[in-house]
Amino acid sequence: MGEEMTEQEVKQSLIDNYINLLRIKAAENKELDIQLEVAKIKLTSYSIDTAGIEKMILS
Numbered sequence: 001m002g003e004e005m006t007e008q009e010v011k012q013s014l015i016d017n018y019i020n021l022l023r024i025k026a027a028e029n030k031e032l033d034i035q036l037e038v039a040k041i042k043l044t045s046y047s048i049d050t051a052g053i054e055k056m057i058l059s
Contacts, residue, residue, distance in 0.1 A: 007046075014043050018050060022057040 005013065018039045024032055040050050 011046050011048060014039065014046065015048065015053065018043055019053060019057060022054060025058070 018036070021032065021036045021039055025036065043050050
């Protein structure tokens with residue numbers, strides 16, 4: 001039926017999602033803050049450092 005994603009594809013999807021959420025952050029929405037935190041937890045579970053992504057998008 002459905003194809004499974006490789007670990008690299010999962011990582012890239014998580015990074016893309018996190019970047020998209022950071023771009024929306026300007027709306028200062030509480031729900032957005034919650035979703036960003038959840039995405040960050042998922043990224044760090046794969047040992048993906050989010051600090052560089054945050055700096056690039058939010059600075």
